[in-house]
Amino acid sequence: MAESSEVNAMFDHLADLEKSRTDWKIKAWVTRLWPTNNAESGVVKGFNLILLDNDNYHLHAYVYPDTWKAIGKDVKEGGVYIFEGFQVRDTYGRLRPVSTNIDLRFLNSTKIQAVEEDIMIPKHKFEIMEVGDFSNKVVSLRLMRMLNVMGMIEEWEPASRVPTRYGERETLRFKLSDGRVVLGVCLWGELAVTVSNEYESEKKKPVVAIIASSKLTTFRQELQIGALPSTRIYLNLNIEAVEVFRKRLEEEGYKSPAAPIRPTITPPPASPLLMFSLKHLTENLTSFSEKNTVMVTFKISDIEDKENWWYYACQSCHEELEKVDRKYKCTVCPRSFSYGEKRFQLLVLADDNSFASTVVLTDRVVKRLAKTTVTNLMNSSKEAPNSEMPPVLRNIVGKTVTVKISLSKSNVAGDSNIYKVVDLCEGSVSGKKVAEYSPITKFPSFEQSQTDDYVVCLETPTSSDSVSKKIKMEP
Incomplete structure (x- = not known):
């Protein structure tokens, strides 16, 4: 619902925005709205908006999750809003949503006000x-x-x-x-x-x-x-x-061609991942190829490193970041970030009665076992040191799990038998395929609970004409 009164003021045109100031004030239609998610973990990295004004000019705007919480406003796809106080930056990267050379970054101080629909602003613009x-x-x-x-x-x-x-x-x-x-x-x-x-x-x-x-x-x-x-x-x-x-x-005399008659073909079932024991895997490592993925069932018998249970990760490649002069630097990409993404990483002892081996549980796996995130754990126990392992993580000891292991170059060369667990699975491989704990679900709205957790599973959204997209931030 639009707020009762619209501020009577002149608005800046999107085409006139440039980088020298932040006190801009615009009125625009939100034509599209979607999250940027980490493809592997599902973590929300930010939110994207396409804004369109009455000059039929559009720009891309990007907002970090923490900024949405600070702004504290509801924004939905298909609504008209006044946006005041934001940064204008050069556009970079691939797959840009619009062809303009600048985009907007909302700040914690950005003001957003919903207003009534403006018939002077078109609802769509497509290049x-x-x-x-x-x-x-x-x-x-x-x-x-x-x-x-x-x-x-x-x-x-x-x-x-x-x-x-x-x-x-x-x-x-x-x-x-x-x-x-x-x-x-x-x-x-x-x-x-x-x-x-x-x-x-x-x-x-x-x-x-x-x-x-x-x-x-x-x-x-x-x-x-x-x-x-x-x-x-x-x-x-x-x-x-x-x-x-x-x-x-x-x-030009166009006529839609008749639909072709195709034979009914039943596609062959996808090849299931093979299940191995830890002993067989360790004794036959050189027979595998790098990035081969295998299934293993084992019991988590102990956590070997109880201090280093999380790390700051690169938002692109998930490698550990180095802190240099108040910045977080990734030596792999290489890129620098103003903040790092907090991710789980647990070194545990796995035992399947045939062999015991050290494995690394990645963020995706630990989140599903503990049903929480690093950020949530730190927020709920602010008085405890960050190096102190929370009880919820200790509780995973004794659990029997079926997991997907991705073999590294060091594994297949026989130099290391520390395995990286990349996904957690359920069910049995006897007589049926393993179903993963990573379902694909639609993302119809951005709720407060989702931005608190920063964890969602993303499905490609449906058409904006049929589903309302919304970022909801409780005041």
């Missing part, structure tokens, strides 16, 4: 590329920013479930065409189901689709459009660009 515009230049462009692609949907088939290494998942494949050039599209999970349902309910055929903030990939040596956490898909959107595109194709 659209038609399918026929794709070329070698576009292939190089894909490394720089996300793509907004428009075309007619062809070779449509409803979403279906297929077996994968992590169990069955929904997938949707179709073609996007301008009558001459055709690109494949592949969607997974909740996004595949939502788009499939929306397509079936569309009465105007053929359907024009805009796939916003997507990526260009290669599948079997052919270009293909894939989804990102930021991807939104709009079907027969009521904007001029869609009507012009449809009219041009009709004038």
Whole structure:
């Protein structure tokens, strides 16, 4: 609900923003909203917004989780807000969501005020590329920013479930065409189901689709459009660009081709991971390849290092950071950060009755065993030294677990039998595949509890027309 009064003031235009000051004041529509997550751990690294003003100019804004807590405001996709006091920075990195050379960083002091919908601000802006515009230049462009692609949907088939290494998942494949050039599209999970349902309910055929903030990939040596956490898909959107595109194709005599008749093929089941004993693994290390993944069941009989149970990790590669002059430096990337990501790392003694070996439990595994995070543990016991192991971690001793171990170069060379546990599993490998403790779930909203924990599992969100995205921060 918008606040009762809008501040009567002149607003800065997004196109006029530059880096020399922070006292900017803008009014903008939040056209898209999504989190940036650590792909391995699910930790929320920040939140992204695309802001659009009444000059039809848009910019990308980024917010760290701690900053959202300090600001303490609700922000939802599809709302109009006044933003006051923020930093303007040069854009860097790949897969930029918009083509502008600057972006915004919200500060703890940034003020946000919800206002009534402004009919002067358009609800959508796309830097659209038609399918026929794709070329070698576009292939190089894909490394720089996300793509907004428009075309007619062809070779449509409803979403279906297929077996994968992590169990069955929904997938949707179709073609996007301008009558001459055709690109494949592949969607997974909740996004595949939502788009499939929306397509079936569309009465105007053929359907024009805009796939916003997507990526260009290669599948079997052919270009293909894939989804990102930021991807939104709009079907027969009521904007001029869609009507012009449809009219041009009709004038050119475009006719949607009949759906091809395909034989029903049952894909072969994904190969299950092999289960080994610690003894067999240790005695046959040189027969494995680097980065081979195997399953092992063992009992955690002891924690060998009770002081070094967490570390500051690089946000990109998760290697341990060095603190240099109030900065955290990663020697692998190499990059420097103003803060480090706190992650678990436990050195434990594993015993499966055939052999006892030292293993490293990574952050993903410890979080699932202890059902908490490093940040939460430190916040709940601020008086205790950070080096003192919390009781909840000691409680994992005695548990029997089935885990996934990733073999390192030192392992397969026979130089080390300290194994790295990268995931925790449940179930049994006898007669069925192992199911992982890392389900893929949708992320429909950002709640206070999620930003407190900084732990979520991310599924590619659904279209913004069908699901409301929201960052909720209790005042």
